[in-house]
Amino acid sequence: MNNWFHSWRAAVRIARRDAWRYKGRSFLVLSMIALPILGVSAADLTLRSSELSTEERLARSIGAADARISDSGYGGAPIHQHPVQEDSMPVGDFENKPWPSGTTDLTKAFPPNSTVLEDSQGFGKLRTEHGLLQTDIRELQAAHPMARGIMTLQDGRFPEKADEVAATTHFLESSGLRIGSTLTARGLDREYRIVGSYELPDSLKTDQVNALPGAFLEPLGKALEAEGLADAKESTTYLLKLPRSAAGADGFTWNMVKEANAKGVMVMSRAVVLNPPADSDVPLFQMEGWGNYGDSTAAKAAALAAAGTVVGLAMLEICLLAGPAFAVGARRSRRQLGLVGANGGDRRHIRAIVLAGGLVIGIAAAVVGTVLGLILTFLLQPVLEDYMGQRFGAFDVRPLELLGIGLLAVLTGLLAAVVPAVTASRQTVLASLTGRRGVRRSSRVLPVLGLVAVVLGAAIALYGSVFSDQFIIVAGGSAIAELGVVAITPALVGLFGRTGRWLPLSPRLALRDAVRNRGRTAPAVAAVLAAVAGTVAVATYQASSDAQQRAAYEARLPYGAVSVLVREGGGRDVPAVRDAVQKNVPVEVRADVDRIAVGRAGCEMYGQGEGCGRHEVVIPKANECPMWASSLDGSDPAEKFTKAERRKLAEDWRCKEAPEMAYTESGLVVADATLLKVLGIKDPAAERALAAGRIVSFSRSLIDAEGKVGIKLITDSAKAEQAMAQGKEAPGQVTSFDAYQLARGTESYGLAGIVPPAAAKAAGLTTVPFGAYFSTDRLPSTEQRQRLDDELAKTGAGVELHVEEGFVSQNSIVLLALTVFAGLITIGAAGIATGLAQADAEADLKTLAAVGAPPRVRRTLSGFQCGVVAVMGVLLGSAAGVLPAIGLRLTERRQQTAWYQEALDQGGGGSIGLPHVPIVVPWETLAALLVAVPLGAALLAALVTRSRGAMARRAAT
Template sequence: MTTWFHSWRAAVRIARRDAWRSKGRSILVLAMIALPILGVSALDLTLRSAELTPAQRMERTLGAADARFSDARTGGVAILQDPEGEQHTPAGDYESPGTPWPDGPTDVTKTIPAGSTVLTDSSGTAKLTTTHGLLQTEVRELAATDPVARGIMRLQEGRFPEKNDEIAATTRFLESSGLSVGSTLTARGFDRTYVISGSYELPSDLTAQQVNALPGAFLAPYAKAVEKAGVPKPDVSTTYLVKKAGGFTWNTVQAINAKGVLVTSRAVALDPPADSEVPLYQKEGWANYESSGAADAAALAAVGTVVGLAMLEICLLAGPAFAVGARRSRRQLGLVGANGGARSHIRAIVLSGGLVIGVAAALVGIVLALVLTFALRPLLEDYMGQRFGGFTVRPLELLAIAALAVLTGLLSAVIPAVTASRQTVLASLTGRRGVRRSNRVLPLIGLGAFLLGAAIALYGSVVSDQFVLVAGGSAIAELGVVAMTPALVGLFGRAGRWLPLSPRLALRDAVRNRGRTAPAVAAVLAAVAGTVAVSTYAASRDAQSQAEYRASLPHGAVAALVTEEGGRDVPAVRDAVQRTLPVDVRADVFRIAVGKPGCAPYGEGEGCGRFDVVIPPANECPLWATSPDGSDPAEKYSKEQRRALAKDWRCLSPDGNGIYVEEGLLVADAPLLKVLGIDDPGAAKALADGKLVSFHRPQVDRNSTVGIKLITDPEAADRAAEQNKPVPGELKSFPAYQVSGSPDSYGVESVLSPAAAKAAGLTTVPLGAFFSTDRMPSTEQRQRLDAEIAKLGSNVELTVEQGWVDGNGLVLLALTVFAGLVTIGAAGIATGLAQADAEADLKTLAAVGAPPRVRRMLSGFQCGVVAAMGVVLGAAAGVLPAVGLRLTEEREQMRFYQEALDQGWGGAGDAPPHVPIVVPWETLAALLVAVPLGAALLAALVTRSRGALARREAH
């Protein structure tokens, strides 16, 4: 034991001295290992610090209360909930046909135990005045100074409101609004003025735009004011913070659930029940996946895969660097052997180099992670949108990360250590390289792994639906290619006979010294293979996305719609668009209002109704027709009949693209047809004649009319529909013109002229306008328009059709740059090793009269050859996983398509899925040409044209 300890201590001392002497190489390897350690350690510190304990989470949710009571909106029907109080569902079976889903308010106050301290917490929205105009903001009424609410809000400046005419605001609202503490504000349609008494933040939502008022000081009077103006009242939700001696146990929570109330309990969160005691998790489809073994296994598998690939990449990159050190120290290692040192001692010295660098990288990476995470904590909190629970350091996790760095350093030095120990003492002292035969077993193992991995990937893509098989098989195949790299390098050497002198020497040198060339080529291969796989997959998805893209409007067209407040701001919005964008044609559009003019679409709001475009019974799809017993009508047909009906014109749903408008009906004149690109002279004439223009064939009955039913009581209509009874309402019939063919109407199913609507007694309100442009609006014009609309404060649905946009272009560029940097780095390491090995050859060239530039040219070509071999092999290996994944996706989408046909879903028979495989030739060209060329030029530039004089050695 003593001998072993002393020999390793001496080996570590030698390795530490060599690392200090070769500072450049040591810093390079240390940076390679330390940077991933820095990233992983910083990520661990950030996630652990941001991870709240149950006590911290309850403090931000409940303050000092014991529970929060919320209305589950089930009309008092019993519910089942999870322990966190985040998910719930009615306790009974409401999935059966004909069983209405429970809905309606519950009186939560009746479920609060007597003697409890109760604090109301109400929230609604309002348009508040700012220095820029109006801003839709959440208004929260909570007595923030009450001890029960302590911890929910954190005061930053000033004080919380103490009077009814005071409010506090979040810091993000003050930044967005341009206001400050002491400013005054009010709301649109509200004559009260409030003073901002202070600023605060929500620790778990730093981006919240919210103001705080005393209970009853804002929402109730604001609702009365806007209701008088004919504007729908804001929706207000109220929860109750309850404090009671003894708290609320899980049994108490379940008893309260029986009355239709959702409870978030501090006691339950701090001591949650077992999953077997939670009835919600026993219900089908509500399993607690987060705490299951499957979730842990999936997470561990993902983390293990990422860590394993990262370690492989680092080892492949750092291994040649340790080989450089071994080459430069071969005389020293030879002296160790000459003085009685065994091969194990030589291996220990080289391995100690990896140990020293690994320990140093671990210390540097973790220390930098601690310092940077602590210093950047405010920025990290702002980026994540929440305050940390504290600066949490878990020593065991950091120790595991440090061990990973040490293990990576040791693994990187294994192959150089074995190679160095196999050299004879004479070869080490004289600098002779000797004759080294390549390993014939490793390429065979690599070939077997490649074939096995390819077979697994092929099985996963053609037979199985498991993506993990494709990914796993591709990884095994790539490792097989890495194992075959020495043999593949030898095959590349046969191309040297057709090359000029310098590249021929570089290629021959790379082939003769595969021990240093193969790891560098493998590192380049791994980096390029990942880049090619991701870029091929992304390019293929882009091609599919482009083929499936359905425009919302004609190219360059604009739609600006306002559905709130009875279209009050529509004229200003129309003028803003026409003033800022290059408008060619403007088409004003209106919507039908049933009830008060201020009602929102689809009957949203008290006293508001809606309208339905009636589908004649003869035009109804048989697969969608309602059954008296509530059963699925498609079950009456065979699979072949459902497939046929899926292609029937009655069952083909209109495209889901386009602008979403109520019932697909717009009230407008002929300019709308021009903006939509409808080239049908008969359609414009029909509008002028008072007819309804239809783009959806099932709407038009056999008498060429379309019916519009006005429904004043939406709830009664819904109940009638559930009971398969006629929907009550007044029916208006219009003569219709069916546009021939199947033109793309961009979501608009029918158009009615304002004159025809008025003649029929329909009430219309402004909705907005559609615009065509003579050129695509620029980014600057869009920004000016957004600023104009922001001043109005209305919720404007603005659409500018720019066509399909490549969402992965920047990703592909970043991947190409990353692969280029890794390739150049790996090739540079291999070049440094080549120069260490080829120093004698360079001196021989100089002795026979070769000019100094030969040294630069040889160095550049050595680097370029390594980069070129790695890029070629990586490009070939990277296509396999991308093709496998795309084939798997094609099978899965085809299966969904066939199932849709079997079920008879409308529109399923339009076209089978298009899943192309596209190779990004631009990215491959950049990798195959630019990267090796750049690596060669960079190596040539940093290499000295004249080498140092050789020291005469005594023999």
């Protein structure tokens, strides 16, 4: 034991002195290991800091109050609620009864002598420097001690008078206003002065103003009601502070919460959230379908497995990247290692010295990476908070986790030094002292083992993607296959060498040098292989996912077309909105559209407001999907069919061709044949049908056997909802129109049909302006869009503007960033690995200078040496990187197919169709890697190589 300790102590001292002596090489290896540790530690610190503690979450939700009282929305019916989350269910069986709804009196749940703070929220259009901005309005006495933590004051103060408001910093930035400015709202004559700015810690990008209770929403609501618009107030809750004598040490207890639940009131209690009751004491958890699935053992095991897979693959790549550096370091120190052997040291001591080098570098990398991670996270935290739109909690440092990450660096350094240690220990003392490497036959066992690993790993990955739901199996198989490719790399390098006979002098010399010195070439190729494999795996998966999203994309309009719709105000603002678009967009064709209105003037869609109704299209009974038909008893019609019958019905056209109803209650708009031109529908028969007063239908399910479409006018929405809740049809008058059906497959762009204006007028239907569709000769520019937004804001209308830009990949920016970042890492890995190999081959370069080779030959040979390694690494890495991406896509395809089959069994899925999960190989990315990486690495090596090297004396023998 004592001898072992002293031998390792000496090995560590030698390794430390060697690392300090060769600072450049040591810094290189340290950087390779420290950079990933920096990233992991920074990610850990960011994740932990962004996770709010229970106390921090409560402070942002209920401030310093004991509880928040809110309406459950079930009309005072008793409820069961979740103790922590805002989930609740009414008590009782409502299978054959109307679902309870409505408001309740919250004051009946206030404990006696409690301090109450009202918190109301709504919205309104506030006037800014640029026009109007839809803004959240919150009435809360924010300066009250009970509200401390909900809002964070940035500048000025919170309002103290009825004509004062505070605003979020994001609102001030968006509106162009500042503290001291005057603020007004559309429809309201009162003015408010901005006296302060604040931020919402959980929502930094929210446009909100704060006023005293009753100072803003009530007068705004009266003004909007006078104009026939909806009320501005959305909800009111109350913050409660119990008397200390009543609260005692328990606060608002779970029993008090259940008493409030019996009155139809929800309570978020500080005491309950901090100390939740047992699941057996929560009535909601006893109801069917409820459970804590997120905290299950299976979920935790899956998360740990995913984390373990990522860490394992990261360690593998780091080892492959750092391995060449240790191999070159061991060869550069072979004379020193030979002296150790000449003085009685055996192979065990040689291995200990090289491994100690990995230990020393690993410890240094752990310290440097962790410290830099702490500094980087602290400096970038404000930037990350602004990017994520919420403030983090306290700067949370977990020493044990950082220690574990540091130990990962130490372990990585040791693993990276294992192969160089074994190789160095096998050299004879004479070869080490003279610098002669001798001639060794290539191992015949290693390529065989590597080939077996490739086949076995591919089989495991294939099994995981076809027969298992665990991606860890795919990842494990891919890692085994990648290790197998690494193992056969020396043999593959020899195969590459046979192509040298067709190459010019410099690349032929570089290739033969690489083959002759496979011991240094193979690790360098493996390092590039590891970096390229990760790049290709990410690029392949992202390209496949992008292709899937492209296939699933549903355009709302033809490419370049513009639509503008106004659902409120009875269409009074529509003419101004149409003219604003016509003025600021390069319009070719404009098609004005109206909608059918039921009730008094100024009604919004869907029957909102007193005296307002709605309309719906009548689907003939013969055209209804049997699994979607309404039942009087409220039961699910699909339950009446067997699985086989459901699957058969899923192929029925009635269940596959559901009519679109995206823009109005019925999906119908009132327009002429100009709309067909904007939508790109070239059907002369449809144009003639509209001219003749016939409805043009996009779906055959709307047309009955007589070729007509029925439109039902529902004058009383409340009675209609009551009838539907009882399983009855909504009462209303039905008007029938002759119809023309467009050809199957015609893109509807969310419309169910087009009603000609003449037919609507003849039938006595009331129509109001709804908006317009525009075709353009080119997409509006950014400047045009900004001017249009400003014009629309001046109208004060709630405008829905859409410019169809076609499919915009959600992953394109991510894919580009990953490709560029991974490409830079790949080029860096190639340059570092081949630079180390070049340092190892410096003797050959000096020999070229000694025999009179021109100066450019030295640069050319260095460049080609780097390029050869990069080419081999890119080719092998591309093949290795495609495997895990294909395995993951196959796993996703099987899962989505299983979900589709399950949906068919339940009566759905017919209108969705078989999931499309393609596998796309990004050939452009592979070509770019194959060209850019070797070329970049070769040029970099050529530029940093001196054309004239110093002559070296021959080593004494």
